[in-house]
Amino acid sequence: VKEYQMSRTVFILGAGASREGGGPLMGDFVEIAEALYQNNEAADYTEDFKKVFDARQALIAVHMKAVLDVDNIESLLGAFEMAQLLGPLGILEPKTLEGLPRATRRIINATLCHRIQYRADESGQRVLPPTPYDRFAETVAEINSSNNARVSIMTFNYDLAVDYSFHFYSLPFDYCLDGGTGKNAIPLRWVRN
Numbered sequence: 001v002k003e004y005q006m007s008r009t010v011f012i013l014g015a016g017a018s019r020e021g022g023g024p025l026m027g028d029f030v031e032i033a034e035a036l037y038q039n040n041e042a043a044d045y046t047e048d049f050k051k052v053f054d055a056r057q058a059l060i061a062v063h064m065k066a067v068l069d070v071d072n073i074e075s076l077l078g079a080f081e082m083a084q085l086l087g088p089l090g091i092l093e094p095k096t097l098e099g100l101p102r103a104t105r106r107i108i109n110a111t112l113c114h115r116i117q118y119r120a121d122e123s124g125q126r127v128l129p130p131t132p133y134d135r136f137a138e139t140v141a142e143i144n145s146s147n148n149a150r151v152s153i154m155t156f157n158y159d160l161a162v163d164y165s166f167h168f169y170s171l172p173f174d175y176c177l178d179g180g181t182g183k184n185a186i187p188l189r190w191v192r193n
Contacts, residue, residue, distance in 0.1 A: 007150045007151060007187070008150055009143055009150075009151045009152070009153035009154045010151075010152045010153075010154065011136075011140070011152070011153050011154070012154045012155075012156075013152065013153065013154070013155040013156065013157055013159065013162060014151075014155075014156045015029075015156070015157060017132070017133075017136075017155075017161075017162075018112075018116055018130070018157055018159050020132045020192075021116050021117055021130030021131050021133065021161060022117040022120070022130065023112060023114045023115055023116045023153040023157070023159055023161075024111060024112075024115060024116045025184055026072055026073065026074065027071075029072075029108075029111065030056075030070075030071050030073055030131060030144065031071075032111060033049070033073065033107050033108075033110075033111040034049075034053060036049070036053070036110065036111055036114055036115075037049035037050070037107075038054060040180050041114055042107075042110040042111075042113075044110070045107055047103075047109040048102075048104075048106040048107050048110070049103075050087065051096075051099065051100060052076070052100065052103050053092075053103050053106055054096075055076075055080070055092055055096060055097075055100055056070050056076060057093070058090065058091055058092055058096075059079070059089070059090050060089070060155060061077075063167070071126035073104065073107075073108060073184050076104060076109075077101060077104045077105065080097065080100035080104055081100045081101045081137075082098070083085045083097050083125075084097060084098075084100070098160055104153055108158050109158070112158060112159045114178055116130050116159055116161055117130050117131070117138075118164075120126075125134055128168070128170050129161065129165035129169075129189065130161050130165075133161045133162055133164070133165035134165060136162065136165065136169075137162075137165040137166055137169045137171060138166070139180055139186065140166075140171060141146050141169060141171055143170075144186065150153055151186055152187040152188075152189075153173075153186060153187065153188045153189070154189050154191055155191065156190075157190075162188065163188065166188070168180060172185040172186065173184060173185055173188045174183055174186070174187060174188065175188055175189065175190070176188075
C-alpha cells in the first residue's frame with residue numbers, strides 16, 4: 001500500500017498494545033467477557049452476552065469433532081459470520097444464528113469499554129488517553145517531527161485508544177478509506193485477521 005511504502009517507520013499494534021491500559025488479550029478475552037457478564041457489569045449488553053455465551057456452550061460439544069477454538073473471541077465471531085453466509089453451525093438453529101455476529105461485536109465493544117482505563121487529568125476536566133497510548137502518541141509525534149520522517153500505523157485492535165490518543169495530542173491521522181492519506185496525516189489502518 002502506497003502510504004506504507006513512503007513511511008520510514010511502521011508500527012503494527014496487536015492486543016498487547018492495550019494490555020497495560022486494561023485491555024484483554026485473545027487468550028483471556030472470553031474469560032474476561034464472561035466475568036463481566038456474570039458480574040452484570042455490562043447490563044446494557046446482557047442479551048448479547050447471553051446469546052453469545054449460550055451459542056458458545058452449544059458449540060463446545062461440536063468442538064470435539066471440529067477445529068474451532070471456542071475460547072478465542074475472533075474464532076467465535078468468524079464461525080458465526082460464516083454460519084450466517086453458509087448455513088448451519090453444529091447444533092445451533094438458524095434462528096439462534098441470527099444476530100450472533102452483531103452480538104459478538106457488541107460484547108467485544110462492551111468488554112473493551114469496561115476494561116480499558118481512561119483517566120481524568122488533575123483538574124478532572126479532561127479525559128486522558130489510556131496507558132501506554134499517551135507515551136505512544138508522544139513517540140509518534142517525536143518521530144514525525146524529526147527529519148520529516150513519516151510514521152504509519154497498522155492496528156489489529158478493536159479498541160479506539162490509539163485514535164483517541166492521536167486526537168488528544170492533536171496529531172492528524174487518516175484511516176485511508178479513500179485510498180490516500182491527507183496531507184501531513186498519519187496513516188492509521190485497522191486490519192482484521
